[in-house]
Amino acid sequence: MCGIVGLFLKKKELEPDLGRHLSRMLAVLSDRGPDSAGFAVYSQPEEGIIKLTLRGPKAYDWAELKQKLTEKTGLSANIDARDTHAVLSCHPDTSNDVRAALHCTAPEVSVAGSGFSMEIYKEVGRPETVTKRFALETMGGSHGVGHTRMATESAVTTKGAHPFTSGPDQCLVHNGSLSNHNSVRRDLVRQGLKFETDNDTEVAAAFLTAEMNKGLNLGEALERSLSELDGFYTFVVGTASGFGVLRDPIACKPAVMAETNDYVAFGSEYRAVAVLPDIETAHLWEPEPARVYFWERSA
Amino acid sequence: MTRPALRQDSDSAGCIFDLSRTPVRELNQVLHRLTGTTNERHWIILNPGGQHAIGVGVDAPITIEVKGHAGYYCAGMNKQSTVIIEGNAGVGVAENMMSGFVHVRGDASQSAGASAHGGTLLIDGNASARCGISLKGADIIVKGNVGHMSAFMAQAGSLIVFGDAGENLGDSIYEAKLFVRGKVASLGSDCVEKNMTDACKNELYAKLKAAGIAGEAGVSDFKRYGSARRLYNFDVDRAGEY
Numbered sequence: 001m002c003g004i005v006g007l008f009l010k011k012k013e014l015e016p017d018l019g020r021h022l023s024r025m026l027a028v029l030s031d032r033g034p035d036s037a038g039f040a041v042y043s044q045p046e047e048g049i050i051k052l053t054l055r056g057p058k059a060y061d062w063a064e065l066k067q068k069l070t071e072k073t074g075l076s077a078n079i080d081a082r083d084t085h086a087v088l089s090c091h092p093d094t095s096n097d098v099r100a101a102l103h104c105t106a107p108e109v110s111v112a113g114s115g116f117s118m119e120i121y122k123e124v125g126r127p128e129t130v131t132k133r134f135a136l137e138t139m140g141g142s143h144g145v146g147h148t149r150m151a152t153e154s155a156v157t158t159k160g161a162h163p164f165t166s167g168p169d170q171c172l173v174h175n176g177s178l179s180n181h182n183s184v185r186r187d188l189v190r191q192g193l194k195f196e197t198d199n200d201t202e203v204a205a206a207f208l209t210a211e212m213n214k215g216l217n218l219g220e221a222l223e224r225s226l227s228e229l230d231g232f233y234t235f236v237v238g239t240a241s242g243f244g245v246l247r248d249p250i251a252c253k254p255a256v257m258a259e260t261n262d263y264v265a266f267g268s269e270y271r272a273v274a275v276l277p278d279i280e281t282a283h284l285w286e287p288e289p290a291r292v293y294f295w296e297r298s299a
Numbered sequence: 300m301t302r303p304a305l306r307q308d309s310d311s312a313g314c315i316f317d318l319s320r321t322p323v324r325e326l327n328q329v330l331h332r333l334t335g336t337t338n339e340r341h342w343i344i345l346n347p348g349g350q351h352a353i354g355v356g357v358d359a360p361i362t363i364e365v366k367g368h369a370g371y372y373c374a375g376m377n378k379q380s381t382v383i384i385e386g387n388a389g390v391g392v393a394e395n396m397m398s399g400f401v402h403v404r405g406d407a408s409q410s411a412g413a414s415a416h417g418g419t420l421l422i423d424g425n426a427s428a429r430c431g432i433s434l435k436g437a438d439i440i441v442k443g444n445v446g447h448m449s450a451f452m453a454q455a456g457s458l459i460v461f462g463d464a465g466e467n468l469g470d471s472i473y474e475a476k477l478f479v480r481g482k483v484a485s486l487g488s489d490c491v492e493k494n495m496t497d498a499c500k501n502e503l504y505a506k507l508k509a510a511g512i513a514g515e516a517g518v519s520d521f522k523r524y525g526s527a528r529r530l531y532n533f534d535v536d537r538a539g540e541y
Contacts, residue, residue, distance in 0.1 A: 268366050286408060
């Protein structure tokens with residue numbers, strides 16, 4: 001099972017509602033994935049700011065962490081806390097120093113993702129509970145992807161929840177299971193990539209990043225996954241400018257797309273997009289197997 | 300017997316059921332209690348919202364109109380009833396249908412009419428992959444295109460496609476009859492083009508007529524596909540095809 005949602009807003013004035021729509025879409029897909037949930041939200045980058053999404057233990061004192069970091073580095077960093085996660089904003093030139101300081105002053109905190117646009121949140125529990133804890137409905141942005149997980153091949157943990165990120169502003173959500181992820185992981189480890197879990201989707205995310213590091217664009221990297229990744233998958237990939245969709249060649253896992261003048265939406269089932277405005281008049285279709293789709297915000 | 304969220308509409312003598320207010324389970328329980336002698340023969344389902352299992356297992360001579368998009372398995376195991384979906388249908392519409400008539404006015408998702416034994420499934424739009432998989436006797440008519448692996452292991456009945464068929468049509472087919480007017484991307488293992496005889500044209504015409512769409516396509520425009528029957532008995536020289 002598992003459920004995937006994606007939403008790409010075409011108009012700037014709709015951006016404040018992104019989180020509200022995404023949280024409703026995720027709640028509908030709770031019965032496809034009651035184990036954990038996660039989402040990545042993308043918003044317009046701010047000049048001179050990179051965002052690190054941090055993940056800490058329950059009831060973590062983020063204010064104290066901010067104070068410690070400031071004392072340690074003398075750098076200015078803002079921390080915006082949401083439950084077990086917090087977004088640390090700092091200047092891109094200082095982000096390596098901040099990461100190093102985090103590593104030694106707060107080893108209990110990990111960096112869940114980074115980017116100029118992306119914030120990423122995931123946690124164990126029913127999707128409607130997870131989205132409430134992070135107050136997803138209050139988040140704005142240009143586009144986002146989300147996932148509800150029914151675990152099959154690795155443990156139900158926060159780290160095993162989707163989305164997976166392996167590069168700045170990149171994330172991947174996945175419905176399906178990969179059968180050759182161990183051998184692909186070994187190859188990627190040899191290329192220097194690091195892994196945090198035994199999860200197959202983390203391998204897919206790292207694979208795409210490795211391909212893009214070789215100079216391919218996202219579409220080309222997704223094409224490569226058709227020949228290199230074996231198994232069942234519907235992928236939705238988020239980047240700073242949009243999201244891409246790819247289904248395996250036999251289209252094992254379901255996918256529905258909806259498009260209006262205001263948005264492009266993805267759902268594992270029609271039910272997930274049925275909560276969106278003007279869905280009655282939306283163009284609805286199922287993405288073709290083995291075909292890469294992409295929606296990008298024009299610069 | 301409780302009838303939640305149900306009201307009799309005196310003009311059209313239809314029973315209206317609003318799925319935004321009442322669960323599908325209650326609808327299906329009410330429908331399952333209907334017998335051949337029921338006077339409640341016209342049912343209108345509002346706000347389906349892509350919910351699953353709408354009108355599954357009905358066995359009564361009634362008409363059910365679904366006013367919107369249906370989720371998975373709509374009209375599954377249908378017997379006798381006419382189900383009209385005024386929108387798209389999710390995975391497995393009319394799967395294992397035994398008799399009756401199911402009409403999808405929009406597109407159908409994967410595995411439409413899977414293993415259906417009897418009755419007719421008419422899809423106005425496209426059907427995606429594995430349409431008519433393991434078909435066992437029903438007639439499936441798709442006015443648009445069908446996706447890959449359609450009529451996989453289809454045993455009896457017919458799949459009639461006005462548009463194109465995706466890859467591996469009729470893979471490992473038994474005795475189901477396939478009629479395609481448009482292009483076939485590729486034929487699956489043991490599926491071959493067969494002669495479109497006058498008898499076949501008459502049979503096709505009768506099926507279109509029974510579905511009320513005889514004038515919409517000329518039977519001479521279709522090609523017929525079926526089993527080469529090479530997989531029925533083990534042949535070591537064809538081991539790769541099994």
